[in-house]
Amino acid sequence: MITIEQADRLKQLPPYLFAELDRKKAEARSRGVDVIDLGVGDPDLPTPDNIINKLAEAAREPRYHRYPSYTGMNEFRKAVSRWYKKRAGVELEPIQQVVSLIGSKEGIAHIPLAFINPGDVVLVPSPAYPVYAIATMFAGGIPYEMPLLKENGFLPDLDLIPQKMLDKAKLIFLNYPNNPTAALATRDFFKTVVDFAEKYNIMVCHDFAYSEMAFDSYVPSSFLETPGAMDVGIEFHSLSKTYNMTGWRIGWAAGNSKIIGGLGRIKSNIDSGIFEAIQVAGIEALEGDQQCLREMQDIYTERRDVLVAGLKKLGIKVEPPKATFYVWFEVPTGYNSASFAALLLEKSGIVATPGNGFGAPGEGYVRMALTVSKERIAEAVDRMAKAGF
């Protein structure tokens, strides 16, 4: 017998705040409750056919069966550069300024290993996608949480970061359109971020996962469009949300060549790249027929409208999000995030994500994901009305 003890980096992980809800969800299902799960941020729609067909074709080609290049096929990185040119007017040198990723989560999780020494500070938003803070901790860094508050449109107030933190800060994570708040960044905000980064010598990592999941003719801007952005930062992106490809594991980081180079060096010592047949399918996603995008946007718009109208009818204050597939709203008075989510499940068989699970400033909110059909969303709203919400 040996003693098996986890490393300190695992012991220091924050408690998993969704554990209780996961347990209750499993228990409700085992009791036979028809659970409507608005908790998961994973598209329910299938990957478009043209992309699947391209994978099937490429999978039969022996030249794609070998170890891929660490940093990504040149053809894939060129397609990413063309996408940036077309979508954002940004010129990228595909070899130096683009690295492919096994999903953007992989790159987000690895980047602190390239730049953060023990004791360095990383500025992370809160509430947020949990990987920014955890990846920082795994590298020995100290996450400094910037609260995202309603009164600031869920943008961080950079002026409130203490000088002591700024002195030690090396990197800032941002994410717009935002998960979980659905907030948007303005070009002016991004300009402020570039000035801030230059003034305090801080690298910017912008997570652009929801760039195409936008409605009502709103077009999110890339951070890299901002004058000076290429000198200070990179952008993470992925095919996951845009093309319903979360299971395929393909994304990229693009921008400043020194930052991309550092990330690439870490990766070449840890993983061996993305199956090339998937990269070939990724090129098809970016450059094939884009009809699927408009269809996806129409479907989420309809679902959003059903949910927002239904919640408003119940007297809940909620704004229709202009991007992402999340509806983020304040729980009614008398509840907190956890008690409201627990009651939703208990009384109506609906799963929503408590906002405090994304960080303390998310307390008082819940997030509902538009990842079930509009009929199911209508039923969810119906059940809430019947349960007296």
Ligand SMILES: *Cc1c(COP(=O)(O)O)cnc(C)c1O
């Ligand atoms: C879904 C999501 C990702 C991860 O996407 P992958 O490319 O599938 O790893 C990254 N950031 C945010 C904010 C997300 O919601």
